[in-house]
Amino acid sequence: MTSEARLYTFSQDTKDYLRKFRLGTSRAKDPQAVIFFIDKTTKEIRQEEEGVVYKDLEELAEELPDHSPRFILLSHPVNLNGSGRLSVPYVMLYYLPKTCNAALRMLYAGAKELMRNTSEVTKIIDIESPEDIEEIPDKLREG
Secondary structure, three states: OOHHHHHOEOOHHHHHHHHHHHHHOOOOOOOEEEEEEEOOOOOEEEEOOOOOOEOOHHHHHHHOOOOOOEEEEEEOOEEOOOOOOEEOOEEEEEEOOOOOOHHHHHHHHHHHHHHHHHHOOOEEEEEOOHHHHHHHHHHHHHO
16 A cells, blocks of 8 residues: 555545546536545545536636645546547646645645546646636647
8 A cells, every 4th residue: 555545535435426427527528627625634535515516617717725736637528639539538637826835735745646546537737826727628639
């Protein structure tokens, strides 16, 4: 067992939700995103607002805190350049604002790979501000 797996935890409900979300969004016609945070006391990684799925990137950006990191799982349909084929990449946005304190930076950095592996995302995209979310569709098209 890795040290990250001993330090951070997921409830069975969260693990089940992560799997259901990944499978349920693989053919989505609209963007779908959920926000996860780490409880500083228990080190449990869980959904910020249970059952809330964001379908609008602007609304998602508005929900991000100014001084605290978050993990955002995003399934976003894009037309691939050239072929016109629809693809639905499943990625994790690692939101790490410049204004967040060192303790939170370390807490989230330590859980980044565990979250990636548990959620089974194909790619991690680092973002520093809510405005960076506007560029995500272009980054997904680029591959």
